[in-house]
Amino acid sequence: MPHPTQTLADERTVPTAEADLISRAKARDEGAIRAIIKANNQRLYRLARGILRDDAEAEDVVQETYIRLFTHLEDFRGDSSLTTWLSRIAINEALGRLRKRRATTVVDVEAQLSAQIIPFPQSSDINDPEKTMAQREIQRVVERAIDELPDPFRLVFIARVMEGMSIEATADLFGLNPVTVKTRLHRARTMLRDNVERQVGPVMLDAFPFAGRRCDRLTEAVMKRLGF
Numbered sequence: 001m002p003h004p005t006q007t008l009a010d011e012r013t014v015p016t017a018e019a020d021l022i023s024r025a026k027a028r029d030e031g032a033i034r035a036i037i038k039a040n041n042q043r044l045y046r047l048a049r050g051i052l053r054d055d056a057e058a059e060d061v062v063q064e065t066y067i068r069l070f071t072h073l074e075d076f077r078g079d080s081s082l083t084t085w086l087s088r089i090a091i092n093e094a095l096g097r098l099r100k101r102r103a104t105t106v107v108d109v110e111a112q113l114s115a116q117i118i119p120f121p122q123s124s125d126i127n128d129p130e131k132t133m134a135q136r137e138i139q140r141v142v143e144r145a146i147d148e149l150p151d152p153f154r155l156v157f158i159a160r161v162m163e164g165m166s167i168e169a170t171a172d173l174f175g176l177n178p179v180t181v182k183t184r185l186h187r188a189r190t191m192l193r194d195n196v197e198r199q200v201g202p203v204m205l206d207a208f209p210f211a212g213r214r215c216d217r218l219t220e221a222v223m224k225r226l227g228f
Contacts, residue, residue, distance in 0.1 A: 018082055026073050030228050037066055037219045040083055042210040043163055044090045050158040051094040053147045059218060061097065065090040066222045080172075087173055145192055156181055157188040 024032035044065055049058035068089050069076075076085060146154060159170040160181070171178045210218075 019078065022073070022076060022078075022082060025070065030223070033070065033226065033228070034219060034223065036069075036082065037222055038215060040086050041215050041218060043083065044086060045210040046158050046162055047087055047155070048090050048094045050146075050155050051091065051098055051151070057097065058094070061090055061093045062218060063222055063225070064093055067225060068093075070226055084169075084173065091173070149188055149191060153184050153188040153191065156184040157192075160185050161189075 021032050021035060025036055041062065044062045045058055048061035048065075049055065052058050052061065065086055069086060076082065146157065149157060155174060156170060156176075159165045159173060160167070165173070167178050167181050170176070171181045174181075176184075
């Protein structure tokens with residue numbers, strides 16, 4: 001799976017540094033495993049949350065993604081980058097949960113539209129350097145607006161705008177034609193622009209943060225499950 005700034009050409013060959021990291025992880029090198037987790041936490045979380053629109057469940061998906069990776073790492077052949085492989089695992093896991101949820105739950109549309117975003121863990125902690133009260137309020141507006149996008153547009157928006165993935169990488173990740181990616185991104189921007197983008201565009205990249213203690217907490221949870 002590619003790193004956020006990699007082009008499609010970069011994805012065709014696993015970089016030497018990544019190959020070394022994977023080799024060390026296969027040997028259960030703790031430092032390599034931690035490095036892989038921390039390098040991919042934010043992207044996987046954003047993708048999972050983009051599908052499920054639930055903070056806690058998205059974290060569960062990220063954990064399960066890493067468990068699947070590190071218990072089947074021998075199957076990785078480098079046909080794509082590790083980040084792309086991880087992203088696909090996370091997307092499949094999240095979509096599976098979404099299908100199960102829809103099959104067993106009657107969705108109350110009005111309640112869904114009026115629901116408040118679940119506060120991020122520790123977001124009210126005054127010692128948390130990642131947020132201020134004003135930033136958090138703006139992020140709530142952004143998160144609600146993104147959550148209300150239809151699924152196909154929301155996922156492309158998250159990949160292209162929030163993660164900075166190329167059109168080709170996004171198309172490859174979701175199995176779409178590049179033209180379709182461009183069209184969906186244009187529609188997503190149009191739906192968001194009047195309501196949010198003009199007011200808080202500069203803050204967009206801070207939506208759905210996954211860093212600091214939250215990143216460390218999930219990393220430690222995965223390491224514990226892996227027996228370290």
